[in-house]
Amino acid sequence: MGNKWIIRGGKFAVPGSDKPVIDGYMVIDNDLITYIGEEPPVLEEDIPSFDGSRLLFLPGLVNTHGHAAMSLLRGYGDDLALQVWLQEKMWPMEGKFTGDDVYWGTALSVLEMLKGGTTTFLDMYDHMDRVAEVAEASGIRAVLMRGVIGLCPAEVQDQKLAEAVAFAKEWHGKASGRITAMISPHSPYTCPPDYIEKFVQAAHDLDLPIHTHMSETRREVEQNVTDYGLRPVAHLEKLGMFTRPSLVAHGVHLTDEEIETLARHQVGVAHNPGSNLKLASGVARVPELLKAGVTVSLGTDGPASNNNLDMFEEMRLAALIHKGVSGDPTAVPAAEALLMGTEYGAKSVFLNQVGRLAPGMKADFIAIDIDQPHLLPHTDLISHAVYSASAKDVEHVWVDGKQVVQHGKCLTLDEEEIRRKAQEAFEDLLKR
Numbered sequence: 001m002g003n004k005w006i007i008r009g010g011k012f013a014v015p016g017s018d019k020p021v022i023d024g025y026m027v028i029d030n031d032l033i034t035y036i037g038e039e040p041p042v043l044e045e046d047i048p049s050f051d052g053s054r055l056l057f058l059p060g061l062v063n064t065h066g067h068a069a070m071s072l073l074r075g076y077g078d079d080l081a082l083q084v085w086l087q088e089k090m091w092p093m094e095g096k097f098t099g100d101d102v103y104w105g106t107a108l109s110v111l112e113m114l115k116g117g118t119t120t121f122l123d124m125y126d127h128m129d130r131v132a133e134v135a136e137a138s139g140i141r142a143v144l145m146r147g148v149i150g151l152c153p154a155e156v157q158d159q160k161l162a163e164a165v166a167f168a169k170e171w172h173g174k175a176s177g178r179i180t181a182m183i184s185p186h187s188p189y190t191c192p193p194d195y196i197e198k199f200v201q202a203a204h205d206l207d208l209p210i211h212t213h214m215s216e217t218r219r220e221v222e223q224n225v226t227d228y229g230l231r232p233v234a235h236l237e238k239l240g241m242f243t244r245p246s247l248v249a250h251g252v253h254l255t256d257e258e259i260e261t262l263a264r265h266q267v268g269v270a271h272n273p274g275s276n277l278k279l280a281s282g283v284a285r286v287p288e289l290l291k292a293g294v295t296v297s298l299g300t301d302g303p304a305s306n307n308n309l310d311m312f313e314e315m316r317l318a319a320l321i322h323k324g325v326s327g328d329p330t331a332v333p334a335a336e337a338l339l340m341g342t343e344y345g346a347k348s349v350f351l352n353q354v355g356r357l358a359p360g361m362k363a364d365f366i367a368i369d370i371d372q373p374h375l376l377p378h379t380d381l382i383s384h385a386v387y388s389a390s391a392k393d394v395e396h397v398w399v400d401g402k403q404v405v406q407h408g409k410c411l412t413l414d415e416e417e418i419r420r421k422a423q424e425a426f427e428d429l430l431k432r
């Protein structure tokens with residue numbers, strides 16, 4: 001297909017607007033959406049046309065927290081609480097990961113994400129050059145960072161920080177701007193205060209945002225008070241983290257005052273409902289966060305604590321669990337859950353041209369087949385996208401105007417090879 005083309009006869013989701021579903025046309029020129037509307041656009045020339053009938057077009061889903069290479073550990077260490085899961089299962093195995101393991105684990109996850117309609121993902125991990133290689137080759141949009149655990153001698157801490165900085169310098173803005181970088185100390189319980197301050201300084205020096213895990217479990221909050229005399233929000237505020245644009249993952253255990261602090265500093269929260277439920281970490285106070293004006297987005301977390309990367313499932317969980325725990329059926333309505341999975345996600349990872357179908361936005365969008373039993377009749381397609389659809393319904397995916405999934409097949413990655421290599425990598429890890 002040429003550089004400029006038109007989708008005719010499609011239904012286009014614009015959640016949160018007066019007209020949440022537009023029945024009509026969308027024009028794409030290279031990497032940008034240039035027109036969307038019910039009336040046919042005025043075109044000076046003949047351009048290729050794409051039949052949008054029986055399809056619902058949505059902005060690409062934005063996964064704002066994860067560790068893609070952990071797909072190699074999917075199903076390895078289920079049904080455990082966070083600290084036991086990390087210390088006894090994940091960290092010993094991750095200690096054996098080579099760059100190749102990270103490459104194939106990430107490739108497996110990117111394949112799953114693209115096929116499931118995720119067009120942007122955030123990744124915090126080690127061997128990030130290999131993650132960036134996968135992102136570049138696959139065509140996905142990626143927000144990448146070397147996540148750093150600082151429970152190590154000072155010289156190793158320095159080396160890890162240097163790696164994080166070098167990675168960000170090398171990859172920020174690469175792959176035609178599809179890759180951006182952030183700075184990421186893993187958490188207040190794995191990075192001592194003076195070390196976190198060095199990351200804050202690095203983020204200032206590089207003019208990049210910060211991402212960290214925060215207040216995921218009650219135990220972690222209590223330990224923070226014991227160790228530093230402050231709950232995690234006040235602790236990170238004191239260390240200057242929120243002087244940078246920030247996104248925290250989880251934010252499950254928050255007081256009213258902490259929610260107010262996050263809102264005041266415009267700190268985003270990546271809500272990971274599937275992972276929080278599986279690790280029994282608790283349920284984040286999403287309705288209260290949204291009411292306070294905090295940007296709440298959605299993440300899967302790693303595939304070993306979820307255990308899939310289906311962002312439709314996260315939107316559905318977000319819409320369901322907050323109704324369940326609050327007793328309020330209007331909590332997190334479908335349109336808000338869809339915004340959390342798209343527009344709020346883009347805002348959380350500081351991408352202002354992504355997350356919405358509108359002229360001037362990047363052409364990152366997906367099409368789901370709505371001519372299926374579980375998506376009929378077409379009463380309310382926003383509702384169907386959240387409460388009834390799943391990753392399996394994704395028919396086509398475009399990122400930056402390029403088609404990366406066609407009729408459910410990934411065009412940019414060798415699926416057969418990735419499946420084989422990932423299985424081999426896991427089997428090899430068990431032998432090491």
Ligand SMILES: CSC[C@H]1O[C@@H](n2cnc3c(O)ncnc32)[C@H](O)[C@@H]1O
Nearest residue numbers: 090124125126147148149186213302
């Ligand atoms: C330093 S790379 C990222 C690091 O994070 C670990 N991790 C995965 N899931 C979670 C979670 O829910 N909370 C805290 N840390 C997590 C992962 O195992 C890597 O070691």
Ligand SMILES: [Zn+2]
Nearest residue numbers: 066249301302
């Ligand atoms: Zn995580």
